[in-house]
Amino acid sequence: MSLVDQAGSHVVIVSCNVEPGHLAWAQSNFRIRVWDRRQLEEELNRLPSGHTGLMGRFAKFFHEVAEVEYVGELARNIAETPYSLEAETGRLSVSGAPASFTAGKEDPLYEGTRLRNKLAAIPPGREHAKAYEAVIQEIVFYLFGRFLVDPKPQSRTEEGLDILDIVYRVRAGHPFWDTLTRDFRTRAIIFECKNYSDGITPNQIYSTERYVNVSALRSVCFLVSRKEPQENAELAAFGAMREGGKLFVLLHDKHLAEMLDIRQTQVRQETDAGTPVRDFSNDPSEVLDQVIYDFLTRVAR
Template structure:
């Protein structure tokens, strides 16, 4: 097999995997709790449960835009024959378009619901429809020898679909993971890693070159996550932060306390910041809203040395993650993109912090 055959083989085996991921995503959007081990447990690709209802789902892929009776005559009876210990509605999801008479035939003869392209698109929420349509476009182009895309184009489109699948409501998933990490020393590393993922998801268009657990200029103090502000981002909020506070470096400190953070942790973190090193801005991430004295300590650091320490807790992060999910559905630079910028949340927090600061 030459290199082209190898490349095509890898390409074609990737498309079925993407389709299966899309089917799982659709079931989740329809409100079903999807089993991750359905094939091993019951023989079906997916098992979805919702409010006492149970779906047993088989997923079948073909490189052709249309699924003809020849394939359905094999796939539908196979779906019917798979053993189920509990009662469930059997569903066959296929990657091509199916005829209405074939949908009726599958139900009447095998009690199997057949979902082709049209059915999948009808059931998909509006923000998932573009991902499905892009995927079907890729499959159609690949099946038509007169419209073959270049290898570079195929890879680019596939990566686009993969990214859209991975990041579909990814902020919501990260917010859910926050609830699973316990406060305290035992989960401190897990919390730091999650915070790195969260901050990168929120601000990767603006904050770049993340350094995890880097040492400060004294060679001793450890800063959890450090970014630099990209000069090419064009984000006015971060331009203002860099200008007003004379900072080239943005620090995120992760404090996985089971209780509310007090002023001592603010004093300790404030020592790591340095106006001379253009490192004057730190967002302190913690699990619960801080004690009032912690806010006063941060305001004192701002008043006396020009160091900005803003405390963000879990609910703050979840709000920004939800906003980021909405932003990524829009075109970059559009009003919807700008209006759903999680940086706006930080700007409001900084404003509230400065507006309430005592003399």
């Protein structure tokens, strides 16, 4: 069902829980608000006490849906789960939850969540720069490990900080990376990590630009930082693109979190399907593609 909230935005209400990556994508691309089960429960809890009847009906409905979902998940993991079927009642008795129900930090189905938490736990600042760079390398491997290969970390000093540039070779087979390397004539992709407390400034673009070399087929740099870049930093990136054909893709923690959510959903779907075939229509590269598209459409003549 749908309605219009007080701010005039269309609200779409669904009875299931929606993966965070899908939720963010739908709200961003269709200019709507989506209330999944979690959000709807929060909204119901804000209602005055006179609406207890409505809250009770939704609570019963959610409970029934949860039971159906549990049995469905159990069926997919039945080989790993101790269970018995009661002859008289037909009830399914479970002596332990399926392994996929437990969000253990070693569970590959929750690797995206683990990396999100690990990234969020690193404070910004020079003393944590190496830890941040290491997590970025972990995240890139999780998101695109089969396609961005042979990482070559290179230590150097800039403004008193030890900065680790990571250079990747692109392996063919991923539509996004194949298109990017073709359109920008690049063989290597640079990831520059900035664990700064504030958004990056034009200085970070200027100092990194000398490492981005069109003639050496190294024309693309993903500049990753903790917060949104300052406005003038984007102007510097426009200049690098317009004058030298060098593409700077400015990413920050929110982009990484969104991509991790999408990849985690992707991994779960691959696991449920029992095949490692990747669904490129639901891929974290969609976030990168959108960022690059938005950037290119605003580059002046």
